[in-house]
Amino acid sequence: MIAQLSRLDELAVVSGRPRFEEKLHVGRPNIGDRAALMGRIEDMLDRLWLTNNGPLVQEFEARLADYLGVEHVICMCNATVALEIAIRALGLTGEVIVPSFTFVATAHALQWQEITPVFCDVDPASHNLDPRQVERLITPRTSGIIGVHVWGRPCAIEELSEIAARRNLKLMFDAAHAFGNSYGGQMIGGFGAVEIFSFHATKFFNTFEGGAVATNDAELATKIRLMKNFGFAGYDNVIYIGTNGKMSEVSAAMGLTSLESVDTFIAANKRNHHAYRRGLAGLPGVQVIAYDDGERCNYQYMIVEVDEAAAGISRDDLVRVLHAENVMARRYFYPGCHEMEPYRSYFPHSHLLLPETEKLTQRVMSLPSGTAVGPDEIGPICEIIRAAVENPDALRPYLAAADGRH
Numbered sequence: 001m002i003a004q005l006s007r008l009d010e011l012a013v014v015s016g017r018p019r020f021e022e023k024l025h026v027g028r029p030n031i032g033d034r035a036a037l038m039g040r041i042e043d044m045l046d047r048l049w050l051t052n053n054g055p056l057v058q059e060f061e062a063r064l065a066d067y068l069g070v071e072h073v074i075c076m077c078n079a080t081v082a083l084e085i086a087i088r089a090l091g092l093t094g095e096v097i098v099p100s101f102t103f104v105a106t107a108h109a110l111q112w113q114e115i116t117p118v119f120c121d122v123d124p125a126s127h128n129l130d131p132r133q134v135e136r137l138i139t140p141r142t143s144g145i146i147g148v149h150v151w152g153r154p155c156a157i158e159e160l161s162e163i164a165a166r167r168n169l170k171l172m173f174d175a176a177h178a179f180g181n182s183y184g185g186q187m188i189g190g191f192g193a194v195e196i197f198s199f200h201a202t203k204f205f206n207t208f209e210g211g212a213v214a215t216n217d218a219e220l221a222t223k224i225r226l227m228k229n230f231g232f233a234g235y236d237n238v239i240y241i242g243t244n245g246k247m248s249e250v251s252a253a254m255g256l257t258s259l260e261s262v263d264t265f266i267a268a269n270k271r272n273h274h275a276y277r278r279g280l281a282g283l284p285g286v287q288v289i290a291y292d293d294g295e296r297c298n299y300q301y302m303i304v305e306v307d308e309a310a311a312g313i314s315r316d317d318l319v320r321v322l323h324a325e326n327v328m329a330r331r332y333f334y335p336g337c338h339e340m341e342p343y344r345s346y347f348p349h350s351h352l353l354l355p356e357t358e359k360l361t362q363r364v365m366s367l368p369s370g371t372a373v374g375p376d377e378i379g380p381i382c383e384i385i386r387a388a389v390e391n392p393d394a395l396r397p398y399l400a401a402a403d404g405r406h
């Protein structure tokens with residue numbers, strides 16, 4: 001056990017002595033049963049079949065379809081390529097409405113194929129696309145909407161579906177954060193035309209690198225399968241434009257193993273989430289975002305919103321305090337996509353249309369969770385935050401000095 005933090009001068013920004021010897025990262029991978037993983041890899045090596053729709057990928061896709069309750073799951077090398085392929089298979093062109101408050105992959109997947117991402121503001125409560133703003137951004141060039149279930153919290157799916165149907169637009173979801181979550185009791189994966197998951201190492205459920213498209217549309221699934229394998233319909237028979245989006249067998253081995261431990265991973269995230277909530281309860285200006293306990297939820301992102309006016313300290317200064325302690329809090333998502341290149345140059349005034357996004361990018365930070373941390377780490381992390389929020393004036397000169405050192 002780590003001793004209680006009793007005095008301000010025990011903070012590392014003051015003393016120079018970090019609370020944790022080793023860095024605590026956001027996005028530390030969860031690893032399932034190593035023996036099961038190694039067994040699958042040994043079998044794979046014996047089979048001499050390493051990629052190109054091997055038996056492990058086929059088994060993984062079938063298990064995922066079952067878990068998600070969808071007709072078709074197509075595994076891919078990562079979610080970014082899965083997004084690109086799904087966007088192309090859906091026939092999106094011209095302009096597509098997306099949030100700016102997302103990982104830049106969502107926007108890049110469009111711009112990569114010369115489709116303009118039109119950045120839409122978010123609802124400050126859910127951090128997801130604000131449907132009223134979506135409606136205002138539709139032009140004759142708009143072909144679709146990509147909602148992102150940020151932190152795994154479902155978008156306003158019904159409102160977005162209604163707008164898409166009424167305005168004759170395609171609707172798909174970037175569900176990179178939402179594997180294992182439900183909306184109205186139905187698993188994320190079955191909404192819109194397609195939903196895309198990420199199984200990157202930093203996701204609570206990982207395949208090293210990986211992603212998947214889930215859909216109930218058989219025609220679309222066939223098209224996506226062709227596109228992720230160069231358009232091959234059989235030996236020597238290319239019938240479509242395609243690329244290489246295939247998942248390898250070793251990733252599927254990891255995926256199948258991760259799936260066997262998915263409930264354990266979720267339980268660790270949930271325990272951590274509630275430990276943080278207890279540890280930070282009552283702190284002015286520091287709010288842990290809530291998940292709906294009535295739905296299935298992976299609790300993978302431990303997100304705190306810092307209101308500088310109420311907390312007396314900015315999000316960025318809190319991140320400085322935590323980094324000095326080797327708690328590697330992250331500013332997801334900062335800056336918004338509209339402030340990143342090439343979008344910043346293409347649309348220099350878009351920040352004027354994104355007031356809630358601008359606020360959120362200044363307020364949000366992500367804290368370590370997953371199986372790599374537990375109450376022994378979370379208790380001290382909360383104490384560090386508490387000590388900083390309770391003593392902002394005393395800390396200011398040390399923070400200025402720490403800033404100068406970086």
Ligand code: T4K
Binds near residue numbers: 079198328
């Ligand atoms: N859509 C959304 C909404 C997304 O959030 C993402 C990805 C995508 C689409 C695209 O999915 P993929 O194409 O990646 O499948 C990380 C992840 O790389 C990215 O997958 C994720 N979202 C994003 C939110 O976070 P970075 O640039 O912040 O990664 P990095 O290298 O700084 O690592 C993050 C943290 O994880 C660090 O604190 C260190 C730790 N880490 C990382 C790796 C790779 C480990 O402890 N072990 C590891 O193996 O993007």
